Amino acid sequence: MKFADILKDVASEGKEKHVPSIDTFPAHGSEKADLVRVIVGKETPHPNTVEHHIAWVELFGVKTDGVVINLGRAGFAPSFTEPTVSFHTSLDQFKAFCALSYCNIHGVWESCLEV
Ligand SMILES: [Fe+2]
Numbered sequence: 001m002k003f004a005d006i007l008k009d010v011a012s013e014g015k016e017k018h019v020p021s022i023d024t025f026p027a028h029g030s031e032k033a034d035l036v037r038v039i040v041g042k043e044t045p046h047p048n049t050v051e052h053h054i055a056w057v058e059l060f061g062v063k064t065d066g067v068v069i070n071l072g073r074a075g076f077a078p079s080f081t082e083p084t085v086s087f088h089t090s091l092d093q094f095k096a097f098c099a100l101s102y103c104n105i106h107g108v109w110e111s112c113l114e115v
Pocket of ligand 1: 016018046052053103104105106
């Protein structure tokens, strides 16, 4: 078995949504840093209870030379925090961003965004 064998993507989605959605926001106005935002359940909220929740999200950046950087990880408190997180970084260093999310019932989910 390879690690990739346990990753699920949009092809595995049912009525509950687990695939992390990645959006980028260039710095503007008084903002000094670009943002990469990761949301799970952007259009259809995922359950957020102790019994069934998104426990964490992790973001990776793929640099223009192909090197992969782990940009960070956010853990969530079920019923208290929504599975949404923003990372401050410089968009021009990267050619893609990839995110993982973990549901305590349905496993590890992936998505990537080329920029
Ligand atoms: Fe789930």
